[in-house]
Amino acid sequence: MKKKILSMLLSMVLTVACFTGCGSNPSSGGETGGAASTETPKNPEDMYTVTMAVIGNDQEDMDLVEAEMNKILAEKVGAQIDVITLGWGVYQQQLQLMLSGAEKLDLVPIMYNNVSTYVNSGQVLDMSDLIDQYGVNMKEALGEDILKIANMNGYVYGVPVEKEWYADSCLVMRKDILDKYNLDVSNVKSLADCAPIFETIHENEPDMKIIVGAKDGLIGNIYFADVLSDRFGVLDNGGADTTIVNYYETDNYKNLAATVHDYYEKGYIDKDMATSTDAGTTILKAGNAFCFATPYKPGVAEQESLNTGYELVAVRINPTPAFCYTNAVAAITWGIGQNCENPEMTMKVLDYMYGDPELMNLFNWGIEGVHYVVKDAENDVIGFPDGVDASNAKYNLNMGWELPNQYKIHVWEGSSRKIMDAQKEMNATANKSKALGFMFDSTSVSNEIAALNNVVSEYSASIDCGAADPATAIPEFNEKLYAAGLQTVMDEKQKQLNEWLENQK
């Protein structure tokens, strides 16, 4: 018996040793494989490998695509690339850890809400001089005034990407229901205008959920202000004024809250919304729902139709016209990590990405003929090859909005070149907030902001879905906000903004 246990334990340990041996081999094999591909170009010893982290789902054929990208980069830039994919749920923690350690990480995707941490602890480099020196393609793509917008007190931490730089809102509604009851949406300009439409549907389809969505997804997705990083103290009217006001006391917010509460009482709003974690897209797809609120951009109806399987129309209901502001422009930027060993080369690679559609097609869509095929050469539309779909695709990163320069690459089926051009056009034509380029440094009020976030999470969801009566809930909410230090934050913001405006003159 004793022998048995002993031998069992020993054999367990041995098997483990065997298995782990096998387990670690492929990774070292992969590394040598990478090194081998570096050796194919003419002067392998000169090549610097840029490690780039991308937020998104991991791709089975990443190695193949990387090899193809390396061919291009070796020839054109004289560098190599190594892409790491970080999942949505874990990227924040993993990036934070990687940046605090001595780990090699060259290109870092910086989400707007993490900026102060990265900059204040010096985890990303100041790119100002690098941009001047190497930023040729990015300058052409982004334009002079956007290029260095991602800076905190002059410390340029990242380069923005070309995506929608404006805020606008819409309800996407099911066309089959609108047609069935002969409803006209052409005169709908606000959420309140939707009342007759909702009433008809509610009468005829009493079981249908009319407005669905995730919690906190309604008012915040309809009324946009220039939130100046955190929504505690905003500029109303799309940043046409420069006086900071409290978002939760604006007329737009109060009116919307009243309308939403009214709709809630009438049963137009999904009762589960206050706790729902499923997005409107997911709920609509399951059927028996009519519409949800989402940020507007050209092509949003087509995009959501594809996602839900219903034909949808987008009805714009923003109380303020579309406007361009810092949060949207700098929502995601590319920075260089503090452990980067060769910032110049990293910058060259990043800049090259803004200019070369061939490389970015590879990055975003994979290898032509293997991961995608051209469906409509005239309009530059591509799709999956026969027998491949989203569930078994080996490479379909599809992160155009996160990568530099999505407007230059192929367009996926369901969207079109026209839509992409319209989005780009809107970037140029949308009103610009007067605070565009201003970035709030929240270090001195971080305690207040933490307290304010707690208050918001207590009240916001119930007001947002209309469950709470705004007549009593909003004053109570604001009282708590002021008690938590809202005025301090707003004063600090106003002070910084005034200084910034002064410097712009």
Add this chain to the structure above:
Amino acid sequence: MIRSKSNMRFQILANFILILFTIFVITPFILLIMSSFTEESTLIRNGYSFFPEKFSLGAYAYIWKNASKIMRAYGITILVTVVGTAVNVMLSTMIAYPLSLEQLPGRRAITFYLFFTMLFSGGLVPSYLLYSNYFHIKNTIWALIVPNLLLSAMSVLLIRTYISTSIPSALFEAAKVDGAGEFTVFFKLVIPLSKPIIVTMGTFAGLGYWNDWTNGLYYLTDTKYYSIQNLLNKMITDIQVLSSNSSMASQASSEMAKLPTVGVRMAIAVVAMLPIFVLFPFLQKYFQKGIALGAVKG
């Protein structure tokens, strides 16, 4: 056996409370299992229910279709649990036995050194730096085995107490008189005689390994080594982040569309729990015995 009336009353009350407690614990599991068998669109429309309108095996069919990824994660979980538990038990016992001996020099200091780690830890960032920069376990299978779980001071101390209180030291002396060395004593006396506590501590360690997802979160960026818990955690956190971050809302919806559905998440959770359900009853008897012997007499 004669039972007094008050004893009777106590029994009824105790049973009632325990039954109630059991119901609280079991109900969510039943709900989980039922929702994994519910048809997807019914699930989103009507929410979770004990009596779903429409049954479906769709979620399990999805798992079967994507078996390569899920089964791989499953295999990694099993491997990590088996290896981790074996090493954990071996290490703990090997530290505990010498500590139980009176004649060990510096015994108190070593015990305190162990005990100290129960009260204070280095914190996340220093541990991360140590493991990733000096031990280079990042993106290897060791990432799931070594940090946090490999050795617990708690189980060392429990095993030590068990050995020193329930194995008479005269036995060791007798063995040594008969010519046994320290290793023979350890393998032929200590291990067999402390089986109950070893199995108990092994079960704890095994559960720890099976349920762990934090190591994968910190030390794996390559999903190749993801365990089943990491896979589940990834799905859930992905959804939370995508649905709560309004600055990316317009992009988020197409990202969300790529994620597995509610039913599939439930089904994976059921699959992940299954082995624990099956194994636990067999280990339970050691559990009670080991805890009582190791802890109470300490």
